[in-house]
Amino acid sequence: MTDRETTQADTIRLAIESEIFSGSLVPGTSMEEGRLATRFGVSRTPVREAITQLVQAGLISKSAHRRAVVSELDPGTLLDLFEALSELEGSAAFLSTMRMSPDEKQHLMTIHESAADNLRRQGDPNDYAKLGSAFHHAIVRGCHNKILIETTDWMSLRVLPYRRFQVMTPGRLKKNQSDHDTIISAIVAGDAEIARDNIQRHTLEQGDALMRFIALNKTKSVERLPRAVNEEYSL
Template structure:
């Protein structure tokens, strides 16, 4: 009754391919053959092309005219840049959240934080809970556009984050940082929240780009 969900095939395809990229089933640099994808999903090339075009616009795939589409691969420099921006956007969301957060939102945030704590021994589940936690901050910022930008970047960076999920001790550190962030949001210390989040994200960016710099030597396209 609400959304009849006509959901054109191309939308479903976009979501499906995006999921595979983000989940790491399709690796950076990998070729995305239109005909093959069309066959695999049992549709014609037309909706496949539409899906690839959309993914290209959002940056997940790269289309080289007349030479086909590949899963976009980020250089370590670019990855670092993206984390630098992500850190700032998160900091902004946190600063706004400290000012604008509602009672319901801070409850959701606390719940998400608790979920992280409950999954401190399973890095995959912690990672999922961690995303929810950060999205709770975006939502509490009261700026829907900012929240969208944050989620989009979070999503684009996900395949790279997964690479270093299991770094020793990172989970405990992350959880402790979350703790401080929640506390500062509760007390409305905007600048403090911003600074905590900036550090929280940036440290990942630095580690990830180190990691990817190493990986790049292997799978260089």
């Protein structure tokens, strides 16, 4: 049953990744190799390897002889990240408008309509969020450029740990849906420039909203939280 293709380091990397995305590992948390090792029931070697990989992926940072720390993005960098992401998604949308196959366009529309439906019957906001991210992803994939897709995914990944702060007010949901409406019409109409501009602005606004929300809550809770909670990652 041992998978010869999947090394333990991979398993552990995935596990840590998922803990970061799920929010159990809050940015700023420091991790110690030994504990992770015993927790996962392996030696420190594969743990170290997993950490190295995650460092390069940007999800955790580390310097020589210091503990690894779940990457913490200061507001400036977070803004840069969203700006870059919005540009990339813009480029992807531009290319996608001209390159998506009818099937891909159909798929995109299906996603969009499921989202609209979810909104109409006030379905699960989590489902809506999932559809939203599928929408973006479908557009990006449509550009048929591996590098662009990879890079966009990578940036989305780095933002992901912060997405969980996102508030989903009915107003925001509606705005989101109408944004998507505009984008998809542009793609269907074959107007690449419009598609680019709209998804670009849309993503940038999303980031803006998220940052504003984080900034608001920062002063209230997170910063004043007892340091013990954030500082050590104990089992």
